[in-house]
Amino acid sequence: MSFEEDDGQSGYVSELLEGGYLQGPEIGAANAFIKDEELSQAQQNVFDNFVLRKHDPGACKRCRNGIDWPEKYEAKHNGGFCGRCANVIHKADQDD
Ligand SMILES: [Zn+2]
Structure with a gap:
């Protein structure tokens, strides 16, 4: 995964990280992904199943x-x- 083909996924992962949503091995996997490092098979599993799917x-x-x-x-x-x-919901709330 390179940043050229990034579709906002790495930004989302950064936000999860900064928002304190990740813990333990999820943090390492997320950091490696954000830095565009090669993830080990174990990190990739954590990344797919926990960082992405769980959240x-x-x-x-x-x-x-x-x-x-x-x-x-x-x-x-x-x-x-x-x-x-x-946006629609927010506007509707303001109309009430
Ligand atoms: Zn919608």
């Missing part, structure tokens, strides 16, 4: 579409909504 907010709870990497961290804090739905 993934899943599909948007409103429109059911997948949430892009740059919006995932936000989704973890807004109840699991993609950026567009979060």
Whole structure:
């Protein structure tokens, strides 16, 4: 994985790290990924199964579409909504 083909995934992983979501081996695997280092098989397993899967907010709870990497961290804090739905909901709240 190089930063040329980065789609926001490394930014998301950095946010998980800085937000204190990761622990133990997850931190090492996340750091290696962010620094574009070669992950060992064990690190890759931790990265795929814990860093990514365990912390993934899943599909948007409103429109059911997948949430892009740059919006995932936000989704973890807004109840699991993609950026567009979060905007719509936020606007609706203000109208009340
Ligand atoms: Zn949505």
